Structure formats: structure tokens, C-alpha cells
Amino acid sequence: MIDAHQHFWATARGDYGWLTPEAGVLYRDFGAEDLSPLLARHGITGTILVQAAxxxxxxRYLLDIAERAPFVLGVVGWVDFTAPDAARQIAELAxxxxxxxxxxxxxxxxxxxxLLRRDIAPAIAAMQEHGLVFDALVYPRHLPRLCAFLDRYPGLPVVLDHGGKPEIRNAALDPWRADIAAIAARPRTLCKVSGLATEARGDWSAKTxxxxxxxLLAVFGPARLMWGSDWPVLTKAGSYDSWRExxxxxxxxxxxxxxxxxxxxNAARFYLGPRGRRPG
Known part of the structure; x- marks a missing residue:
């Protein structure tokens, strides 16, 4: 059992521009000691820790946490893909x-x-050279651009975060539905069943x-979906327990x-192998 998408942060770091008192329940530190009991309760043995700044x-802060928290199997980090030395930075982090x-x-x-900028090509090449996965954090309006991006870099393994963030609070299925099907037609792309409750209204349910x-299941199939909690962002919309249920x-x-x-x-197969920590 792997939670394929979770975060940690410390407010004192100062590099979370979005993390202000207006963020409500999210405006505090979240660390391994907070998540560990939740994982144990649900029999989850590992996580993929994802950047938030x-x-x-x-x-580097997340990589340090991962070294000390055995349940963190891998880290999805951040680099400025448009920086002139992006390829060097990626090689160093790799x-x-x-x-x-x-x-x-x-x-x-x-x-x-x-996603269509030409100057990110060296960074993408460096990712492929070092066997790194590209996590796509996009809104529905970005999905057509993501399709073009996938066609431009067919050898890059890509996972779409949060189902492409459909506008669930507005009960909108289109054009998200067609765009998701187009992305799923690119076979090297997987998708995370995560973050959906956050996109819904406060009274969401499984029916919603x-x-x-x-x-997502129809177009990606169970072989290309992975479950994630998006904790602690999830706490704005519900509990770990309610989303897991x-x-x-x-x-x-x-x-x-x-x-x-x-x-x-699927998370183990896609993220872990030569890189990361194998689940115990």
C-alpha cells in the first residue's frame, strides 16, 4: 500500500508563497510525525513525498526528511526548467x-x-537521462497543451496529478472528459486519483x-491509475479517513x-526501481 501523493512543510522556511494565514487549517507545520499514525491506521507502508514550493x-529539505523517514519511498522535487543551468541542477539533484x-x-x-516552451527541452532531456518522472500539476485549461507536450516528449514518463483537477464543484465534466481521454491515449502517461475532494464542494461524497x-478508470484503466491522499491539502476538504473510505x-x-x-x-512500478526506496 502506497500513498502516491503527500506533502510536508514548515512555515518558518518562508518559501511557500501561497502558505499564508488565509490558508486556514493548512497554515501550520506538517511533518512525518503527523502523517505516520494515519498511514499505520490504514496499513499504508510507503509514500511519495511531493514538493509544495x-x-x-x-x-533538498524534503530529501533530508526522506532520509530520516523510512516510509518516504521517493521525493518529487522542483527545478526551474527555464534556467540556463537547469540540466546541471537536475543532474546534481539526481x-x-x-x-x-x-x-x-x-x-x-x-x-x-x-508546457510548449522550447527552452525547457534541455531540462526534459536531463530528466530522461536520469530516469526521473514528470509530475504534471495542471488545471483543465492546460490539458490540450499537455497533450502537445506528451507528443513532443514521447519518451518522458508523466503522471497527471489530481485527475487534471476537474471542476467538480461546478459539476462540470466537459471539456475535461474529452481532454482526459486524449491524454490517456498516450501510453506512457499515468494519472493520480488524488485531490478530487478538494475540487468539490464542502458537502462532497463518493457519489459526487x-x-x-x-x-478516469474507463480511459486509463487500473494499470495506469495510482491512489494518493494529497495530505495535508486534503484537510481543507475532509480527513484522511474519509477520503480513503x-x-x-x-x-x-x-x-x-x-x-x-x-x-x-502502480506507484512502485512507475516511481521506484533504480531510484527511490523499495517498500518494505
Missing amino acids: QTVAET GERLLVGLRPMVQDLDDDDW LRPYVDH AAQNLLGGLKPAEKAAVFGG
Whole structure:
């Protein structure tokens, strides 16, 4: 059992521009000691720790946590892909075996066409050279650009975070539905069943999320989906327990082997191997 998407942060670091008192329940430190009891309660043996700040310093901070927290199997970090020395930075960070991927925070960038920039090509080449996964954090409006990006870099392993963040609070399925199907047609792309409760209204339930999860399952199949909590961002929309229960409900029709893949096997296969820490 692997939680394929979780975060840690410390407010005193000062590199989380979005983390202000207005963030409410998220405006405090979250560390391994907070998550560990939740993992134990659900029999989860490992996690993928994902960046939340657009600094290399935060990536190194997360790698240090990962060295001390055995349940962290790998870290998805951050590099400025447009920096002239991006390839060098990636090669240097890739010297840390627990770095398994990188995530530019496309959803927060002013340029909606960032994924199509030519000057990120050296960074992508460096990722491929070092066997790193590209985590795509995008909004629905970015999905057509992501399709073009996938076609430009067909050898790059990509995982789409949070199901492409559909507008669940508005009950909107289109054009997200068609764009997701187009992305799923690119076979080297996986998708995380994570962050969906955060995109819904406060009174969400498994029924609210079902049309979206059913579509992800239909186009990606259980061999290319991975479950993640998006904790502690999740706490804005519910508890670890409620999201885990909802996910078990939503994916309850899968065969045991398929369920095992979504709830851990796919994350291990996609992120871990030569890089990362094998689950115990």
C-alpha cells in the first residue's frame, strides 16, 4: 500500500508563497510525525513525498526528511526548467537516489503555454537521462497543451496529478472528459486519483466524485491509475479517513489484483526501481 501523493512543510522556511494565514487549517507545520499514525491506521507502508514550493532548497529539505523517514519511498522535487543551468541542477539533484521525479507547478504559472516552451527541452532531456518522472500539476485549461507536450516528449514518463483537477464543484465534466481521454491515449502517461475532494464542494461524497473517477478508470484503466491522499491539502476538504473510505468505495468494483495496483503497485512500478526506496 502506497500513498502516491503527500506533502510536508514548515512555515518558518518562508518559501511557500501561497502558505499564508488565509490558508486556514493548512497554515501550520506538517511533518512525518503527523502523517505516520494515519498511514499505520490504514496499513499504508510507503509514500511519495511531493514538493509544495518552487525552490530547490525545499527539494533538498524534503530529501533530508526522506532520509530520516523510512516510509518516504521517493521525493518529487522542483527545478526551474527555464534556467540556463537547469540540466546541471537536475543532474546534481539526481545524485540523490530518493529523488524520483520533478514537478513544475504549471497551475501557478502566468504562461498557460509554459508546457510548449522550447527552452525547457534541455531540462526534459536531463530528466530522461536520469530516469526521473514528470509530475504534471495542471488545471483543465492546460490539458490540450499537455497533450502537445506528451507528443513532443514521447519518451518522458508523466503522471497527471489530481485527475487534471476537474471542476467538480461546478459539476462540470466537459471539456475535461474529452481532454482526459486524449491524454490517456498516450501510453506512457499515468494519472493520480488524488485531490478530487478538494475540487468539490464542502458537502462532497463518493457519489459526487463517482462520474470523475469512473471516467478516469474507463480511459486509463487500473494499470495506469495510482491512489494518493494529497495530505495535508486534503484537510481543507475532509480527513484522511474519509477520503480513503471514499476511494475504497469508488474503486470497490475492481478485482483484487487491480485494486492492489491502484493502491500501491502502480506507484512502485512507475516511481521506484533504480531510484527511490523499495517498500518494505
